[in-house]
Amino acid sequence: MLKTYKYRLYPTKKQTEKLDWTLETCRILYNSCLVDRNCHYEETGKRLSRLKQQKILTKDKKNIEYLKSIHSQVLQDVLFRVEKAYKNFFRRLKDKSGKAGYPRFKNQGRYDSITYTQSGFEIIDDKLKLSKIGHIKLKQHRQIDGRLKTCNIKKEINRWYVCFSVEYTPNIKPIPNKQIGIDVGIKSFAVLSDGKVINNPKYLIYSEERLIKKQRWLSNKTKGSNNRKKAKVSVARLHKKVSNQRKDFQHKLSRQIVDNYGYIKVEDLQIKNMVKNHNLGKSISDAGWGQFVSFLTYKAEEAGCYVEKVNPRNTSKSCSVCGYIYKDMTLSIRKWTCPVCHTEHDRDVNASINILNTAGTAGINAWGVGGLPPTTNQEAPSERAG
Numbered sequence: 293m294l295k296t297y298k299y300r301l302y303p304t305k306k307q308t309e310k311l312d313w314t315l316e317t318c319r320i321l322y323n324s325c326l327v328d329r330n331c332h333y334e335e336t337g338k339r340l341s342r343l344k345q346q347k348i349l350t351k352d353k354k355n356i357e358y359l360k361s362i363h364s365q366v367l368q369d370v371l372f373r374v375e376k377a378y379k380n381f382f383r384r385l386k387d388k389s390g391k392a393g394y395p396r397f398k399n400q401g402r403y404d405s406i407t408y409t410q411s412g413f414e415i416i417d418d419k420l421k422l423s424k425i426g427h428i429k430l431k432q433h434r435q436i437d438g439r440l441k442t443c444n445i446k447k448e449i450n451r452w453y454v455c456f457s458v459e460y461t462p463n464i465k466p467i468p469n470k471q472i473g474i475d476v477g478i479k480s481f482a483v484l485s486d487g488k489v490i491n492n493p494k495y496l497i498y499s500e501e502r503l504i505k506k507q508r509w510l511s512n513k514t515k516g517s518n519n520r521k522k523a524k525v526s527v528a529r530l531h532k533k534v535s536n537q538r539k540d541f542q543h544k545l546s547r548q549i550v551d552n553y554g555y556i557k558v559e560d561l562q563i564k565n566m567v568k569n570h571n572l573g574k575s576i577s578d579a580g581w582g583q584f585v586s587f588l589t590y591k592a593e594e595a596g597c598y599v600e601k602v603n604p605r606n607t608s609k610s611c612s613v614c615g616y617i618y619k620d621m622t623l624s625i626r627k628w629t630c631p632v633c634h635t636e637h638d639r640d641v642n643a644s645i646n647i648l649n650t651a652g653t654a655g656i657n658a659w660g661v662g663g664l665p666p667t668t669n670q671e672a673p674s675e676r677a678g
């Protein structure tokens with residue numbers, strides 16, 4: 293299995309110049325390879341293969357001095373990216389019956405990473421040795437467990453990062469024989485079908501509020517002014533920080549859930565987005581929800597647990613005990629009593645129980661994949677299944 297480790301790099305001024313120069317040279321190479329492919333396609337109607345481009349590049353390297361200053365794998369990776377862009381282009385042509393735009397050229401600053409695909413990099417103490425660039429200071433906040441495969445150097449708002457793709461053998465742990473339904477909370481982050489409410493951490497709420505204030509402060513700055521440029525960088529930094537804090541919280545939460553529950557059901561966001569939602573706060577929380585579900589899914593896959601997505605239709609409106617549908621349910625109703633079976637419901641907990649009891653949207657019983665169907669799952673009344 294592959295895992296990614298991301299660390300901050302602290303290049304010296306000279307190394308930064310070299311990194312920037314490498315990015316810029318790779319960008320130019322990328323664009324010129326695209327031009328070659330476009331011409332070839334227009335003339336012959338066929339694609340120019342990567343191997344052919346590789347041959348051209350090898351010839352060019354003999355004559356063009358500056359290409360020698362970049363590691364051969366980094367150059368090769370540029371060709372891989374061009375190939376990928378072209379594969380997507382051909383796919384679009386097929387989907388749209390021949391009417392797709394050519395792959396886009398990378399504008400200045402839009403080519404923001406380079407990759408050493410196999411070698412040319414090594415961690416030596418607190419430094420990352422990059423062939424043709426140098427020994428760059430590296431802050432390794434967690435130890436790498438596994439074998440290094442690829443090394444990607446990325447520039448994000450004037451900061452440099454390294455992402456290692458690492459091959460590792462996952463620990464085989466028994467899958468917890470417990471199941472849970474999870475609903476997006478209205479005021480909280482999520483509510484579990486066992487009644488547990490998971491709140492957004494206070495530090496995250498605080499940073500988000502600061503970000504809103506700072507964005508307002510930025511919009512008051514004069515366009516084109518130096519102050520505005522500075523403010524923009526500062527807002528982008530805070531934005532990054534908020535996004536990191538959110539990721540961190542979601543990583544920890546998804547880890548906890550996967551460690552405790554073997555069968556997890558969540559709302560299918562794609563279906564949810566088709567339902568018109570005029571509540572802004574709710575749509576923002578839904579945006580973070582997609583990221584959380586993807587963390588949950590890959591962690592579950594690693595651990596051998598199951599995540600199933602269910603159609604969220606009526607999950608808030610139906611009584612999880614008798615199946616009655618409360619048609620006049622609005623977003624402001626937090627608690628309600630079922631007129632048929634008289635059960636008192638907390639809105640979100642009731643919804644998460646319904647999520648747990650709803651069949652998945654995948655069309656197959658995902659629970660059954662590992663041959664471990666849950667035993668406590670009740671058959672959902674038919675009104676709820678649609």
Ligand SMILES: [Zn+2]
Nearest residue numbers: 611614630633
């Ligand atoms: Zn009821």
